[in-house]
Amino acid sequence: MTTRRERLRKLVEVQEQLKALHETRRASLLAEAAAADEEAKMLAERFDADDSLAVLFPDIYHNRIAGALARRDARLAAAxxxxxxxxxxxxxxxxxxxxxxxxxxxxxRQRGDRERLDLIEQKLGKPQSDP
Known part of the structure; x- marks a missing residue:
């Protein structure tokens, strides 16, 4: 049968793993948000470039920029x-x-108390030799 201490030790390990999972998820979401933001900036720069096809397909650029910004916002909210x-x-x-x-x-503390009690019992239990 496991002791309370052993169960608590195992629970600490599980809680630390859960904490690490949330840290990893948050970092991943923030990285995805940064990537989406970078994509939106890149598309906006491409839209404004002289040799851009944005003149021919402005809706596609606007939709992709809006999609990237929406992804960024969703990832930030999830983070x-x-x-x-x-x-x-x-x-x-x-x-x-x-x-x-x-x-x-x-x-x-209990182990130390038991050890001290055992030592005392050993000393009291031993017959004393007479000189």
């Missing part, structure tokens, strides 16, 4: 949501970590 989930995961990780540390200290 904000992920940041909230990350904050929650961090708080949970900290809470479980504190509980684990408390339980670990209590176990160490």
């Amino acid at each position: 904000r949501l992920e940041a909230g989930l990350l904050a929650t995961a961090t708080a949970r990780t900290n809470m479980v970590e504190r509980a684990y540390q408390t339980e670990r200290r209590a176990d160490e």
Whole structure:
């Protein structure tokens, strides 16, 4: 049967993995938002270029720019949501970590008390030799 300390240690590991997952997702979403923003800027620059086909196909350029900006906004919104989930995961990780540390200290204290009691019992249980 597992002890409370072992269960808390495993829970700390799971919480840290969950926190890392949210960090990774948020970073990925921010990178995708930056890429979409860069695409929108590139398309806008191409639209304004002298040798651009924007004169012939302005709707295509406008639609692609609008799509890139919409993707950027959607990724930024998702990254904000992920940041909230990350904050929650961090708080949970900290809470479980504190509980684990408390339980670990209590176990160490009990182990030390048992060792001292065993030493005392050994000293009292031994017959004393008379000189």
